[in-house]
Structure formats: C-alpha cells, structure tokens
Amino acid sequence: MHAIDNAPDTAGLVPLAAEIIQFIQETPSIFTLRLRFTDPAAHAAYRFAPGQFNMLYLPGVGEVPISIVSDPQDEHLYDHTIRAVGRVTHALANLREGSRIGVRGPFGRGWPLTEAQGRDVVIVTGGLGCAPVVSVINYILKRRAQFGHLTIMQGVRHADDLIWRERYEAWAELPDTQVLLAASDGSPIWPWHVGHVPDLFDQARLTPGVSLVMMCGPEGMMRAASGDLIARGIPERDLWMSMERNMHCGMGLCGHCQMGPKFVCQDGPVFNYPEIKALLARKGV
C-alpha cells in the first residue's frame, strides 16, 4: 500500500478528505454542504467547471455523484446541494459542520459557457433538479456583461418543492433577467404559473440563433421542452441538457452510466441535443 499523495496514477480514483465548513438546511429534505479539502495544496489546486460533478464519499457508507453548485472562481469553498433520497444521501443529511467526507472529482463535461458568451441564455429546469444549473446562473450573474438576456425557467411538482425562493425573487428584480416559474400543483400563496414549464415558452424571450438553452430535469420534461423549442425555431445545436445516470466511478470505466454508446460521466453529463436526440427519443435507454 502507498500513500496517495505521491501517486499521480490514482488521480480521480481515490478520494481526498474534505471538511464540511457549513451545513445549510434548505428544506426538510434538501441540504447544502459547503466543503474545503483538508489538504491546503489540494484545495488550492482544485478546479471545476459549472455542470461538472464530484463523487462524495461518506466513510463506511458509500459514494454518490453530486453536481457542484458554487462558482468556479470562489476559491474559498465549493458547494453541493443534495436531496436525501437514497442510502448515501440520507446518511449525508445527518452530517454537521466539522464532519469530514471523501471527495473525488471533478468529472465530466460542463455547460457550454464559451459558446454562450454574447448570447441570450435560457435556463429550463424541472422537478427538483435545478442544482446543476444554479452554478450557471451564478456564473452568468457574476459576469453579466459577457452574456445577453437571461431567462430562468423552473418547474416544480408542488409549490412547496421550490427551494431558494428568495433567490428567484431577487433574480427577477435584476435588469435584463426574466424569471418564469411553474408548479403543477400550486398553493394559495403561489404567485406564478400553475402548470408545466413549456406552458411558459410563450412568455419567454426566445430568439432563434440568439438564444442558447440549457436544460436540466426529468428526461420526459426535457424531451417535451426540446420538441417545443425546436418547433419555435430554436436550432437543435443551441439546446444543451444535463443527463443523469447511475455513476459509480465517474471515470468512464464502470459502465453504469451508459446511455446508448455514451458514458454520461465522461461524454456528459452535459450534452448537445444533436448528440443524444436519437437516444432521448427511445424510452429505457
């Protein structure tokens, strides 16, 4: 056995220890871990792009792939927002500030932020899967002059599922920014649309050739939204989406994340629509 510090051939394969500097309870089942690698050199060297993910390891329990929501240039901490749904995420929910976990990553291909420069950006998310695009929203807002009009569209099943409500409200006040929210199941204090996200495309600023769309959420929602956007003249090459599969290794080796011939962990998780449209059209791929 050898110490991993001097073993570059295990890069990505063996976790690095990280400490939870802040634990934020977003909703009863959703929480954010703000992390720092315990090795200052590793922390300083760590780089990621919005849309990439880490494998978070809870000692003795196991690993789970989680997207990174913080800004890539925030050298202080990096954040993971997690919903407790399975064995590992339920256990992660019990951690507190000062707890240490293992982190491998970052893995995969993130959002097309270079292609998006100078373009109008439309963010379309559904369900609770908005975490992968929050990093993009923050990225754009911090570099506002580099991008055109920003439209943020979020659909949730029930009004209570919306997290970061204050952030949406704050974003809606920003110049050149549009926030459109929908809940399939509204509530008495839900001021936005009751229905599905694609219902809101009529209100969104969509300009074929100018708008670049980034999507995240259930495959059915992205399939429907893509069809609708293409019908509205948005070129297929301007549609991008983050896919989810069962990553064990994150390195394109274990085979669990395959979607047709794509290794979602390495070829994605962010894909350009033409790359996966044939796969998206087939159920159970």
Added chain:
Amino acid sequence: MQRRFIPRQGLEPLIRQTLDAGYRLHAPQSTDGAILYRPIHHSGQLPWGLHDHQAPGHYRLLDNGSPRAFAWATGPQALKPLLFRPSEPIWTLDLDSDGRPSFIGAAHTEAPLALLGLRPCDLAALALQDAHFLHGPYPDPAYAARRRGLLTIAVNCSHPAATCFCAATGDGPNAQGGYDLLLDELDDGYLIESGSAVGKTLLDRLDTLPATDMQLEAMATQRASAVRAQQRKLPNAEQLARLPAQHDHPHWAEVAERCLACGNCTAVCPTCFCHAHRETPALDGQSSVHSREWDSCFTSGHSYLHGHVVHTTTRERYRQWLTHKLAGWVEQYGRSGCVGCGRCITWCPVGIDLTVESAALVDANPAQGE
C-alpha cells in the same frame, strides 16, 4: 518471422524457461469439469487428450485420446479475470481517533503474468479490454499494472466448437498479431514463432528445429479447416449498425420470454467490463474497504437511478446488453465488442444464441448449425 518446430515434449522447457524468467505462468487445465487457466508448474498439468463438446447451454469435456494438449476451443474464462479481477479493493479508509479519514490506494506489486494457450479470440478480447481500461481519460492503474508485464503465448485454434464464430468476426481462429509467441499444434509437436522482442528472447532459449515443408503444409491445412469448421456467424457490420434503431422490435420481448436475466453471458464474456463499487466497513466502524466487483447489466442495480431503475424489464436489459455489445462498442471503441468466442451461447442456461437473436432483430439470415 522465423517459424521453428518443437516436439511435443518441448512444452516442458517452454514452461520452465517462462517460470525461470520470473513470470507467474497460467495455462489451461481441466478443473471442475471445464478448462480453466490456472498456475502451472509442468506440462503434465495441461489438458492432454481432452476435447470440449459445446452447444447452446451445453459444455462437456471428453477424453478422445488425442495426442494433443490444445484439441479444445474455449473454457468459460480465460484472461479477463486475471487482468480485471472479479473483485478487488480500490482504496482503504481509516478513521483516526478524532474521526478524520485517510485514504490509502491499493498497491499493485504482483510478479508479471504469463499465459500459455491463449486463443486468438482471447487476444482480440485483450485488445478490447485494453481500449477500455487503458486508453480512456482515466487509465485504470490495477489493470495497467497487470497488463504491463503480460507475456502471451497463444495457440491457434485447431478445434473450434460448434458455438464458435470468430472467423466471422475476423478475430480467429488464427492469430494475426498481439502475441509474444504463437504456436500451431500438430500431432507430433508445435510450430512456434515470435511476435515480439520478449517472445524472441524466450524462443531463442529453446532447442528448436527448422520447420519442414511437410509441417508447414499440415499447418496451412489445419488453419484452413479450422475456418471451414465454423458454422455460426454474426450479421455483418452494416446490418448490426441497424440494431439501435430496432429499439421497439417485438423480438426483444420474445427473447425476454426465455432469458432468465442471470448474467451468465456477461460473466463469461471476455470483453464485458461493467463493475460495481462496494463498501465493506469494519465492524468497529474505524475502517472500510472500498472495492469493485464485476457487475452485470442484467441486474436491477445496474441502472438504478435515485429511487428508480432505468432498465426495469428483462426485455430492456437484454436489449441493453446486445445493443451495447454489437453496436454501442463501435462508437465507443471503433469495433463491435464481440470476438466470436461463443461463450455467451454455451454458458447461457437456456441456450440463447446471440447470432440467432441479432439476425432476427436486423432481419439477416444467420448461417447456423450444430
């Protein structure tokens, strides 16, 4: 390339020289009713006189009194479990008294491995496993460590089984490369040639004779007859490229009526690479071993995704396996993931035959027989 001849008893010095060079030598041996690669110390351990009778869902070893050691086609496993272990640790976690974790990566310090008796289909599968484990963005250190010093002593396949179709996939029955030494087995001995500098060094240490014209002629005849002996074949590449578009073909449900989703096909396939990560914590909670073990796309856990399963039915799992093997690999690694070894046919408990099923799915006519 200089082809030489060694008599039958010349295998003993070949084994001796390989062991003396520091290799862990594995060679085919009759084990629990099948031919498996096991550590070998002398040539008497080889499966002399044995023949394998294979058919869909059927494998039997018969002693046919042949003077040969390689008068059989394939066993259930060859090289895969030796390079890509069925189970192995990736890292070990230790918690100190304050609960702080440290991670130690697994070390790989075994002596170099040599295999005697590999088939051309095994060499083709090795090249495919190399493409997956070594040539991607994250080369696998465990596989790389075992692969680095690997010595391959291949034997051309003179007795293909009824389940074999390597001639159709272009991977056998005669090796085109990828070996250090290559043997053709004749009744009285072996024609031997080297395919690498390491192989040549080993060959130079053996007492060999020049190959006679008669031996070379016997070799050519045997090689040609091994090709002719194969009756199964896969649909061609152009036909297999249609497989992903057959996603809704009713034949998937028909296969699923017979398929047990047991995963035998993926376990015996020499190219299947899927593996799961597993956690084995110590009882005191102070340490844990994170390992990987072979997994199969026929399990529900393979496509588990936060609370649901992507491939819920046997139909979807068989479709995932066959479509990936015969079409997905082409995009991923430039060729089909099937090397024609026929193991998935032989070791399927209900005898499902991928040559027949793939032909039905792409509307091709398979050449098939027993």
